[in-house]
Amino acid sequence: MSEVETNNQEQEAQPPIILALKNINLTIQLDKRVLEVLRDVSFTVKEGEFVSIIGPSGAGKSTLLRVIAGLVKPTTGVILYRSKPLSSTTKGISMIFQNYALLPWKTALENVEIALYSNDQLSSNDKKAKALRSLASVGLAGFENAYPGELSGGMKQRVAIARALVLEPEILLMDEPFSALDPLTAEHLRDEVYSYIINPSSPIKSVIMVSHNVEEVVELSDKVIVLSPRPAHVIGQVNIDLDRPRDKKSFEFYTYVDQIFALLT
Amino acid sequence: MLAALFLSVLFSWAVGIAAGVSKGAERAILPLLDVLQSVPILGFFPIMIYAIISILPGKPGIELAVVFLIFTSMAWNMAFAVYESIKAIPREFLEMATDLNMSGWGKLRHIYIPASWPKLAYNALVSWDVGLFFLVSSEIITLGNSNYAVSHGIGVAIATYAAQGNYVAYSESVVLLLVVLIITRALFLRPWALWSEKFKPSDEAMQMRTDAVYRSYRWVGEKAKAKVFSNMRLRGMLAFAPHMSRVEAKIGQRLRARSKTIGKTAFIAFLLLLALLLGKAMYPGIKTITYQHATAFWLDLATMEKEVLVALAFSFARVWGVYLLSLVIGIPIAIKAGLSQRLYEPVSTVTQIISSVPGPVLLPAMVAILLAFPFKDELVAATIIFLGSFWYIFFNVLGAARTIPKTVIEAAQLYQIKGWRLWRDIYIPSVMPSIITGSITFIGGAWNTLMVAEYFDVSSNGSTVILTQVNQGIGKLLDIATYSGNIQLMLLSILSMSLLIVVVNLTFWRWAYNFTTKRFSYNV
Ligand SMILES: Nc1ncnc2c1ncn2[C@@H]1O[C@H](COP(=O)(O)OP(=O)(O)OP(=O)(O)O)[C@@H](O)[C@H]1O
Ligand SMILES: [Mg+2]
Numbered sequence: 001m002s003e004v005e006t007n008n009q010e011q012e013a014q015p016p017i018i019l020a021l022k023n024i025n026l027t028i029q030l031d032k033r034v035l036e037v038l039r040d041v042s043f044t045v046k047e048g049e050f051v052s053i054i055g056p057s058g059a060g061k062s063t064l065l066r067v068i069a070g071l072v073k074p075t076t077g078v079i080l081y082r083s084k085p086l087s088s089t090t091k092g093i094s095m096i097f098q099n100y101a102l103l104p105w106k107t108a109l110e111n112v113e114i115a116l117y118s119n120d121q122l123s124s125n126d127k128k129a130k131a132l133r134s135l136a137s138v139g140l141a142g143f144e145n146a147y148p149g150e151l152s153g154g155m156k157q158r159v160a161i162a163r164a165l166v167l168e169p170e171i172l173l174m175d176e177p178f179s180a181l182d183p184l185t186a187e188h189l190r191d192e193v194y195s196y197i198i199n200p201s202s203p204i205k206s207v208i209m210v211s212h213n214v215e216e217v218v219e220l221s222d223k224v225i226v227l228s229p230r231p232a233h234v235i236g237q238v239n240i241d242l243d244r245p246r247d248k249k250s251f252e253f254y255t256y257v258d259q260i261f262a263l264l265t
Numbered sequence: 266m267l268a269a270l271f272l273s274v275l276f277s278w279a280v281g282i283a284a285g286v287s288k289g290a291e292r293a294i295l296p297l298l299d300v301l302q303s304v305p306i307l308g309f310f311p312i313m314i315y316a317i318i319s320i321l322p323g324k325p326g327i328e329l330a331v332v333f334l335i336f337t338s339m340a341w342n343m344a345f346a347v348y349e350s351i352k353a354i355p356r357e358f359l360e361m362a363t364d365l366n367m368s369g370w371g372k373l374r375h376i377y378i379p380a381s382w383p384k385l386a387y388n389a390l391v392s393w394d395v396g397l398f399f400l401v402s403s404e405i406i407t408l409g410n411s412n413y414a415v416s417h418g419i420g421v422a423i424a425t426y427a428a429q430g431n432y433v434a435y436s437e438s439v440v441l442l443l444v445v446l447i448i449t450r451a452l453f454l455r456p457w458a459l460w461s462e463k464f465k466p467s468d469e470a471m472q473m474r475t476d477a478v479y480r481s482y483r484w485v486g487e488k489a490k491a492k493v494f495s496n497m498r499l500r501g502m503l504a505f506a507p508h509m510s511r512v513e514a515k516i517g518q519r520l521r522a523r524s525k526t527i528g529k530t531a532f533i534a535f536l537l538l539l540a541l542l543l544g545k546a547m548y549p550g551i552k553t554i555t556y557q558h559a560t561a562f563w564l565d566l567a568t569m570e571k572e573v574l575v576a577l578a579f580s581f582a583r584v585w586g587v588y589l590l591s592l593v594i595g596i597p598i599a600i601k602a603g604l605s606q607r608l609y610e611p612v613s614t615v616t617q618i619i620s621s622v623p624g625p626v627l628l629p630a631m632v633a634i635l636l637a638f639p640f641k642d643e644l645v646a647a648t649i650i651f652l653g654s655f656w657y658i659f660f661n662v663l664g665a666a667r668t669i670p671k672t673v674i675e676a677a678q679l680y681q682i683k684g685w686r687l688w689r690d691i692y693i694p695s696v697m698p699s700i701i702t703g704s705i706t707f708i709g710g711a712w713n714t715l716m717v718a719e720y721f722d723v724s725s726n727g728s729t730v731i732l733t734q735v736n737q738g739i740g741k742l743l744d745i746a747t748y749s750g751n752i753q754l755m756l757l758s759i760l761s762m763s764l765l766i767v768v769v770n771l772t773f774w775r776w777a778y779n780f781t782t783k784r785f786s787y788n789v
Contacts, residue, residue: 066675069675069679070679071675071678071679089678089679089681094679095675095676095679097672097675097676098672099670099672100672101670101672101673101675101676103673103690103691103694103695104784104785104786104787105694105697105784105785106690114676114677114680114682114690115680116680117680117681117682117686117690118680118681118682118683147784149783149784167680
């Protein structure tokens with residue numbers, strides 16, 4: 001990978017903006033009523049940035065992530081991905097779904113491979129090799145032939161991460177990636193995920209993560225977007241300027257946690 | 266019909282609550298219900314008539330037989346519905362009742378019966394369809410033989426008009442039936458089902474937006490699985506044995522062994538009862554069989570069995586042919602409709618109405634339409650089987666398609682998986698358990714429909730018109746045996762048929778069920 005420098009967090013020069021949301025509105029037509037889900041949401045994501053979206057339950061966080069993934073079209077507003085308007089799903093943006101979205105009838109390896117199905121340039125041997133490498137990169141070498149039902153929650157989450165990574169996206173979207181795990185596993189995986197995703201050999205430049213958990217957000221993010229209850233709009237942005245790895249017992253850490261809690265309530 | 270439904274409700278309360286409340290009753294009743302559920306009821310119908318008439322000759326006997334038949338087509342399912350509801354009552358409710366010093370009657374009125382409403386009502390929707398099918402079929406079957414004919418009934422009217430070539434009156438009565446069907450559905454059964462929802466524990470009520478009918482089809486399907494693999498649940502329990510204490514494991518083992526013996530005893534008791542009735546019916550015949558006749562008797566039986574086996578092979582091919590066709594047609598339509606917000610409502614409404622029309626009433630019209638086609642008889646038979654059983658696959662898959670996790674669909678979209686790959690790798694596997702559930706019910710239903718599908722005649726003014734008949738088939742053989750009063754043939758046919766069904770269930774379907782639930786279920 002050639003982007004070693006641009007990936008670096010502590011770079012002095014302003015890194016370029018990779019994704020920009022401009023005045024995103026979304027209303028959904030239900031049977032009888034119209035539901036406003038997103039109201040005038042704007043923010044930017046820079047290269048190398050880990051951005052978190054936090055907000056109350058049912059605010060519209062998952063929906064916002066779907067809009068960014070190109071799965072749902074906004075009613076009005078544009079998303080610029082590397083300065084070009086985004087109109088559908090793209091190879092450059094991949095997503096880890098809430099509850100993993102693994103297929104129970106496919107092995108870990110096959111679950112990773114399905115992300116490559118539509119790629120006609122690769123031979124099936126190449127696809128397999130890529131998928132194997134991706135699994136190995138999240139520490140699942142040796143579990144290729146296990147079915148999701150045979151894997152623990154943390155391992156399933158790793159398969160989901162491997163699947164998102166195999167596409168070599170520039171932007172990775174994660175919808176509450178740790179919320180279904182027990183606290184101990186989540187803690188462990190949070191540390192690891194950061195190193196899988198944001199490292200010089202990873203193709204991923206930026207991450208957008210949806211979360212409920214304020215401490216988790218402060219631990220991982222460079223920037224936190226705080227959303228209001230539905231219809232979701234941005235009620236605050238917090239830049240977190242702490243050295244990594246972050247000390248979760250430090251005074252500064254808690255200042256950030258309090259600041260975000262204050263915005264949420 | 267309503268009388269039978271009413272009877273079924275009463276029966277299911279009595280039996281279901283007894284089984285749900287008392288452990289002893291549970292152990293006796295459940296295996297018995299299992300057995301009763303899995304016999305092809307319509308196949309037993311001729312024997313039942315024969316037996317009942319020999320005890321209670323004349324019209325009342327026949328009417329009784331018909332009511333009994335409809336009752337048997339509805340009651341077992343509904344009893345299961347009640348039983349499951351009772352079992353699902355949260356412990357706190359019962360503890361509260363004890364706390365309040367509620368009497369037995371009070372518990373019944375305020376807890377058991379309300380708790381059983383939702384499942385019972387949903388189940389009644391399907392049972393009603395099934396019951397109608399049996400009603401019409403039974404009326405039509407009895408028509409063939411003037412000795413056994415039921416005198417009044419919509420099935421009778423329709424078949425008679427058709428036999429007389431009075432197609433105006435025929436169409437009128439079909440339309441009338443359709444209107445009555447829609448009205449009973451709209452005015453009675455559906456409101457009942459919806460009303461009963463308020464008795465649901467509230468977290469379940471969240472999911473109640475999904476439609477009643479496909480869920481009840483699914484539910485009946487689940488029952489079909491449960492009855493085929495009745496001791497699988499216990500096996501599942503034993504799988505947990507390492508987690509349970511050893512004592513508990515032992516109890517599980519003993520329970521399993523006991524339920525097996527009880528199941529067997531129940532089955533034998535059932536056969537004995539049947540034999541007793543038959544013995545009574547055949548008694549004059551048996552008396553005349555002397556020693557010299559005995560060899561001839563067995564030889565006769567052997568030739569008959571040969572005939573039965575050939576017929577069985579034909580019917581087997583027919584059932585499985587239509588089954589495969591139904592899979593090919595039903596799965597894509599059901600998945601498409603289930604996944605689409607726009608299509609789901611209209612498709613499910615229309616299919617619900619079509620599904621509630623009992624196939625046999627359309628038979629004369631079908632015969633008229635399909636007359637010009639080659640293999641007309643096979644086509645008619647196939648259509649009847651299709652109309653009677655297709656819905657089990659359709660509604661099961663429709664329901665399953667609605668519950669495919671949204672994220673899975675979105676993942677496919679994100680990875681741009683399209684076309685055949687999407688179906689082969691995502692959609693079809695996602696609904697696989699429901700395909701199997703639907704299939705088990707389909708096959709069960711299909712064997713029943715054979716009775717009308719393979720041979721169909723109507724008599725009016727003393728002359729009998731054969732509307733349609735296939736070349737070979739167990740349903741036809743059974744019908745003919747019924748009309749000619751050939752009890753040996755009847756018995757041989759029904760026993761061979763039951764044996765075949767049981768063997769296929771225990772081998773193929775058990776394997777398919779085990780495999781799909783292990784591999785294709787999202788909630789592992
Ligand atoms: N396609 C849709 N149809 C109906 N309602 C929708 C749809 N999409 C979103 N909504 C509604 O929009 C709101 C936001 O949903 P969303 O899943 O984005 O919330 P969320 O912030 O992710 O919540 P949670 O924290 O519970 O995951 C919810 O009230 C949801 O019911
Ligand atoms: Mg969400």
